[in-house]
Amino acid sequence: MTKEEILKKIKGQLIVSCQALENEPLYYDKMSLMPFMAKAAMQAGAKGIRANSVRDIEQIKKVVDLPVIGIIKKDYEGGEQYITVSMKEIDELVSIGTDIIALDCTLRPRYDGLTINEHVKKIKEKYPDIVLMADISTFEEAKNAELMGIDFIGTTLSGYTPYSKKVEGPDFELIEKLVKELNTPIIAEGRxxxxxxxxKMLEIGAYCVVVGGAITRPLEIATRFIKGMGL
Structure with missing residues (x-):
């Protein structure tokens, strides 16, 4: 799927994040349950899927004909990033035809000593036609991502880095500032x-919206209800 086709499909639409980590109830080691989540999201009208791991993405792409934002979560000693950190993860995601590859584009020191700018330069040199999404936590990181020529900027990490603003719900203020001051399509994501x-995210100018926990994580959803009920 070309970047132009992706842009047309996801503009003003909902992307559903279908993920289950090994410590979560919907993770099953014998098979991926995420294709079922993705199929339900597609039937509801979602126009894109965000997914983690080669296993889940491969299986999801067999059952839905939607653009997939792919990531691989992995910790590396010496760095705080864990979303598609190294070239190894990029290679794996490219090899399975991931439509958009999202990666941590925060300005935190990396495990390999490279700056994020140096890392992205290497990615683009190796894969000139790659479509990248920058997961960022602040305006400064988003601006840097635009200067690097990243295709999409997502607010995925807002509130999840030590120095980014902590808010109870979505960071509407950050989205509004990004939309007004940058030219790159902004993908609203996070809480x-x-x-x-x-x-509201679409009304203030987000290109599209990613929703995960509120749709595909029953443990998180049930916990929110229990807490809200004061139980």
Missing amino acids: VHTPEHAK
């Missing part, structure tokens, strides 16, 4: 818990 949140 979008309600349809009203998602709708």
